[in-house]
Amino acid sequence: MTSYQPLPRKHSRSSTVVVTSILYLVLAITVLIVLYPVAFTISAAFTETNSLAATSIVPWPSKPSLYQFQRLLTPSDQMVPGTNNVRGTNYVVWYRNTLKIAVMNTLLTLAVCVTSGYIFSRFRFKFRKPLMASMIVLQMFPSFIGMIATYVILWRINGLNSHWGLVLVYATGSVPYSSWLMKGYFDTVSRNIDEAARVDGASPFVTYVRIIIPMAKPMIMFLALTSFTGPWMDFIFPRLILRSDDKKTLAVGLFELINGRANDNFTMFAAGALLVAVPFAILFMAGQKMMLQSLAGDGVKE
Structure with a gap:
């Protein structure tokens, strides 16, 4: 051997x-x-x-x-300082519009999807499984398939060329995926916490607001970041819905700076793209710190 x-x-x-x-x-x-x-x-x-x-x-x-x-x-109705025939742009207006749409979309998405995810996770009611299955089916289809239907619906409710119409499209489009995401996270939270809160006299609403939501801060922060970044990147729906220049978002406005053979504003486009990254960097740094604090601080010892 x-x-x-x-x-x-x-x-x-x-x-x-x-x-x-x-x-x-x-x-x-x-x-x-x-x-x-x-x-x-x-x-x-x-x-x-x-x-x-x-x-x-x-x-x-x-x-x-x-x-x-x-x-x-520099505003579009003014000349750039140091020049005689170069006008500014509506970049500040586009930036403000996109920021407003992103904030509105984030708040509406969190209010709807976090609540619906908690309901699907904790309550049993009629048509619960068909509703969850239908959300999965809807998520399988690309969003641009329903562009014509979306345009007609917004036209009927006077939502064309408006920011609230665009927010409505974003928020409703994110409901299936975000609701399933929050449901999956709430399923990992022990039901004993809800039962202990009820024994102490807390109502289901108080349990949800004061106990469950603080424990779900990491996933809520992730959902808030994804909901906030979506409108900054999207081009198709703002191009379809928005018409006037004072309503446009950054994606549409920056594209028009370089669209056409006569436009050579590529370096200005780069400057605009660089400024777009500023809120992303701030939010991701702040969100990362909050997520780490939440993950380190939450938990129940048995």
């Missing part, structure tokens, strides 16, 4: 160094692929000229300038 002969430690160390070097190389390439477009966008945003031909492969402007930001933040 032969005994086990381990490999020499020298070979083991050399193989570990090779594997580690390969992993670092793959990680460096991945970081470069992810960060290079961001760096190129930042470089284009701080370029004084309008055309992307003035930018180089190296993401660093030769003469950094805030000219593109000045053009964006």
Whole structure:
């Protein structure tokens, strides 16, 4: 019977160094692929000229300038400071419209989907399973399939070219997925907590508001972030519903800056895209901290 002969430690160390070097190389390439477009966008945003031909492969402007930001933040009825024939844009108006729509959509989605998820999780009533199954079926179809029906409904209720009509489309479209998401999370919360609250004299509404919702803060924060970011990225429905320039969102407004052969506002488009990322960065940093605090603080010891 032969005994086990381990490999020499020298070979083991050399193989570990090779594997580690390969992993670092793959990680460096991945970081470069992810960060290079961001760096190129930042470089284009701080370029004084309008055309992307003035930018180089190296993401660093030769003469950094805030000219593109000045053009964006100057109202359309005024001239850009330091110029005679260059007018500003409605970027501030588009930004305000998108922020308002995102906040309204977040509040409405949270109010409807968190409550419906709790109801589906805790209560048993007639047609409960058919309703849940129908939401799954509705989620399987892409949203643009019902664009014509959505347009006709909004036309009938005078919701065209209005922000509340767009919020209604976003909120109703997110009900199936978000309700199932919250239901799945509430299913993981022990029902003993509800029963203990009822023994102490709390009503179902008080139990839901003061006990269950604080325990669901991580998932509620995730749902709030996804509901807030949706309107910033969407282009199809705002393009379909909104008509006047003072009602447009950032996606539609920025697209029109570069739409057409005569438009060469690509560097201004980069500056506008860079400013769009500001609320995302703030919210994700604040949300991450809150989610970690909620996960660390919540729980029941048995």
